[in-house]
Amino acid sequence: MRSVRGVAMQRVAVVLFNLGGPDAPESVRPFLENLFTDPAILRVPGFVRPWLGRFIARRRTRAATENYAILGGRSPLLELTEAQASALEAQLNTGGGAEYRCFVAMRYWHPMSDAVARAVRDWAPDRVLLLPLYPQYSTTTTGSSVAAWEEAAARAGLSVPTTTLCCYHSDxxxxxxxxxxxxxxxxxxxxxxxxxxxxxxxxxxxxxxxxxxxxxxxxxxxxxxxxxxxxxxxxxxxxxxxxxxxxxxxxxxxxxxxxxxxxxxxxxxxxxxxxxxxxxxxxxxxxxxxxxxxxxxxxxxxxxxxxxxVPAQNSDPGFIGALHDLVRRTEAAGRPLCSYAGGRQCPKPFGDCPHARATARIREVA
The missing domain is CATH 3.40.50.1400 (Rossmann fold)
Structure with a gap:
């Protein structure tokens, strides 16, 4: 917490999650290995996954490299996500009451959760809000990113109140x-x-x-x-x-x-x-x-x-405005896990909804 003109200002770190992409031709294969050895992606027994994931990555490297060659040999995703983070940070800091800083954590290529968790820790926020750039929740995207973040935060010694926005599909x-x-x-x-x-x-x-x-x-x-x-x-x-x-x-x-x-x-x-x-x-x-x-x-x-x-949203002002409102509402909800509307939105048959999983964990503890 810092003081501005004698008024205490809480620090809020907003962590934007995205997939990530290779930043050079030689990054394509390790990026694919990170992707296909993720247990959320390749759902096979653990003793098989490292071998099979590397095998799939090796088989797909040539085609993927050719695709990225069309884009100049690298993915534009990091720069576009950083631009989204910068635009959102600017909007969040116009309202006063708190100081916001947006961080970008990629799942399968740099900057990944370990480095970002250390950066967030060093900034010393009072609280953290996790904001996926996946509007719809899946265990393979948001679920995997949140799990990786929780492990990285523990390794970094980052222990502050944290809120997760799980989805905003119908916001x-x-x-x-x-x-x-x-x-x-x-x-x-x-x-x-x-x-x-x-x-x-x-x-x-x-x-x-x-x-x-x-x-x-x-x-x-x-x-x-x-x-x-x-x-x-x-x-x-x-x-x-x-x-x-x-x-x-x-x-x-x-x-x-x-x-x-x-x-x-x-x-x-x-x-x-x-x-x-x-x-x-x-x-x-x-x-x-x-x-x-x-x-x-x-x-x-x-x-x-x-x-x-249709072009993707990127830093479209309407989209950034929607993210701004989502952050504000999520903070106001006061929940550790929050959908765009507060509580659980998915019907009961979807047991891999994060709200269902959280409820199951509470019952196990009780």
Whole structure:
């Protein structure tokens, strides 16, 4: 706590979680090894995971390196996330009452949780707020990041009150900001297309193996809630839209329909598509390469009459404003674990909702 003109100011560290990405061609393989040896990602027995994770990473390194070469040999995710953190910090510090500093912690490449936890400790905050840049909760994203952070904070000796915002899939301000971005792209696409060509929005999210969802992961349900909220905010009567999933990386069955399947359906229906990355809030390889290059080429091959992509939010003022409001409300809620609306939002069957897990831990202790 510091004093400004004799008034005590509490320090609040806001830690933004994101996936991370390689910062050079030689970083691609270790980045993939970090990803595929994460028990939240590769759900096999522990004695197999290190070997199998490295094997998968080795098999995927060449293709991934080629993808990052399109982006200049590195991911732009860190710089974009740092820009989001800087914009959010500026907004948070305009209201007075506390001093905020935003930190960026990446899950699979630098800066990772151990280094960031030490930096937060050295800044000596009075409290910490964990803010995932994954709007929808999954054990594979937010859950993994929070677990890594808790271990890193313990190693760093960082022991201050900490609040976790688990999700904001249906937050009205987030939905409105997303809808504004989608509407601008929709109007632009509609103006460029011949009047007789219909336009369909494909809300494309990163996929998950079906087994993870069946075990109680709420991600797919939350994606559906996000799309419903954004479509409502768009207010376009008779809007043609669907949800699809991209980025399948293992041979097991994944949730669907796939983005490829939806492109095939659009070609059959002779409709143009506006692709919206509904689960990503920053540009990275899965938007700039997978959506902009690979799926565009597939759409052209299939004969889809138009292919347009909605940009990710990045530092869009509406999105940063939504994050600002989420931080303020989460602090005001006074809960160690908080959704965008305070308490648990996921239906009871989703046992991997973090609120369900927290309740189960309390019962075990009792």
């Amino acid at each position: 009205p301000a987030f939905a409105a900001a997303t809808a504004a971005t989608v509407r601008a792209a929709y109007d632009g696409a509609r103006a460029d297309l011949p009047p007789e060509v219909p336009l369909r929005i494909l809300f494309s999210a990163h996929g998950l193996p079906e087994t993870i969802v069946k075990r109680g992961d709420p991600y797919q349900w939350q994606v559906e809630q996000t799309v419903a909220s954004v479509v409502e905010a768009l207010g376009i009567e008779g809007l043609d839209h669907s949800i699809c999933y991209q980025s399948r990386v293992t041979p097991q069955k994944w949730i669907g329909p796939s983005t490829e399947a939806e492109l095939e359906r659009a070609a059959h229906d002779k409709v143009a598509v506006l692709v919206c990355p509904i689960a990503f809030v920053s540009e990275h390889s899965e938007t700039l390469v997978e959506l902009d290059v690979e799926y565009r080429e597939e759409a052209e091959r299939l004969g889809v009459p138009g292919y347009v992509r």
